[in-house]
Amino acid sequence: MNEQQAGRLEDALDAGPAACGWAEDQRWTLARVTVLIDRLFQVSYTLRGTSYLLHRLGWSPQVPPAPGGRTGRGGHRHLDQGDLAERGKTARDQEAWICFEDEAGQSLRPPKARTWSRRGCTPVITVTGKGSGRVSIAGLLCLRPGHRTRLIYRMRRYRGRRGEKGFREADHARLLDAAHQQLGGPIVLIWDNLMTHRDAPMRRLIDSRPWPAVFYLPSYAPELNPAEGVCSHLKRSLGNLAPATLDQLAALIRTRLRRMQRRSSLQDAFFTHAGLVIARACDEPWPFKFCRGCLKSCPSRGWSAGWDGVRC
Template identity: 45%
Template sequence: MLDDAAARTWSRRGHTPITRVRGRSRRRLSVAALVCYKPGQRSRLVYRPAPDRRTDGRKSFAWTGYQDLVSVVHTQLGGPIVLVWDNLNTHLTAGMKQYIAARDWLTIYQLPACAPQLNPIEGIWPLIRRNLANTAFADPEHPIATIRQELRAIQYRSWLIDIAQAGTGLILTTSPFEPQ
């Protein structure tokens, strides 16, 4: 599930294919994403990209970015959230803990350390990498646009999100907040 995508190409026998690249780019794109499940509704993928153009010099999400993402998901789902996430250091900051403590609609469960196979979002990234294999990007904006396009395509195919969840081996039950 977490392996890199295999890519293939072709050429005449005995001639190694060579791809010419016009320049170098150290552009980076961080993506924070949540896989959302609500009983009786289709699975959802909510994501926020953060290109490397930020003025604060940070190259990844700060805890405030995750706070904004959780708030957006709460608004979209319109109900309490049970959030299961990994032990990323940004998830464990004091500011994030204060944010969580101040929200009665938010319950957090931490995954065990070094257990990415239990995180459904980890099943989404190979789908994106598979579609990016053997792609020669024309400019620094091209990979960013392509990744957004791939994420948007997955959003409309909820069965892919369900497969990523099934790959964890975790079983979804009804929400503890719904009447039985």
Template identity: 30%
Template sequence: MNTRARIVFLDESDVSLLPQVRRTYAPRGRTPLLRHRLNRKRASMAAALGYHAADPERGPRLCFHLKPGSYDTAALIEVLEQLKTFYRGERVVLIWDGLSAHWSRDIRAWVAEQDWLTLERLPAYAPELNPVELLWSSLKKRELANLAGNHLADVADATEQGIHRINQNPQLPWSFLAHTGLTLHPPTPRN
């Protein structure tokens, strides 16, 4: 593994106009009501959370992508193109799960042409090793909790606010990584 690369975890999730119902507080005797239209419109979001392997002091970087509908191979290649621009020439070791679209023939062919990118696969059934899962949890428990938007734009705005909140607090991405039990250690200098 290249020690001068960014270690980047990528994952996708979906959001919809159906609210993420969470416990809340209200005055005694006034049960809160969550009113929404029964609308199943969905959007998909992808986040790439990168840590520098050789220099953790450089800080984590978060790249985010939101689109209506779901991700397919072409849309994932678009996300990877955005990632390439985002990391501007840095080497990236991308770690993601075993979703079939991640390992499709087209993705592998596209990656084979990229000199900046190396793919690694998370173990099967191990989402707890991906810090981006904790990012999704943070968004869904805070900005998206009990959100009854009328349009996908309402959900997109709330999601963008959550990404901004996470980007403003550099300790959050580190806490996501720490919660997985994974660590980054700079290489020991040779004498």
């Protein structure tokens, strides 16, 4: 590539991905730059060749700073002892689905993501300043031996109007009813200690239904919840996003969630990341186990097979 072509390429890169046909987000990746070079000069580059070229032009990958440290579970006495919901109804006895629930929200201001930019220059993402609002998501990641892992979700749009709120008790109840209808069996629900999950209206709604059994995760232990992986994966896929309206943002979120619904292997990976190892080829009647190697009381890096609530 000669100097004239290099200058033309840099002008196109400076114009941004949106000006070059990638209007969904404002992120330069090696794959996109490779396609751009082929469009401009009809020259095919490998990804490694594109990387070498960008470094020669003074560009480098810009990575956003890591988020601050989160409150962990190391000091929790019950977690250190491997004692989680030792009593209660079991999913094995009920032949029930184990459903982990989590919630997330996204505004028109996108999460920061890795992109290529000029070395020493911080990338600037242009976002809309029209109005306000956010999209709230509540999802259930559902597991049962012998069945495909399922992801069930509901969305709400919050436009900042008076009286609008996020997911309330009635919304959670409708999500559980929809999951019960789709899964066709009883549910063992595991979620965090959010006030909406524990207050009197929510308890009344759960008690009025004979099929759910509810367990609560310990405080400050998001890594025990596989549904956290769904929200994290969704946030990463929305990095440097440039939606103009709340409706566009909701459509993009729905598209990404549907992609995850079709990828059962990805959903299994969320369970594995949380320590729930799915042993599909196993002689046990309930073929999966929790594997938490970081717990002090489990030096063998394994939990017992079967599910008694969540018992080590």
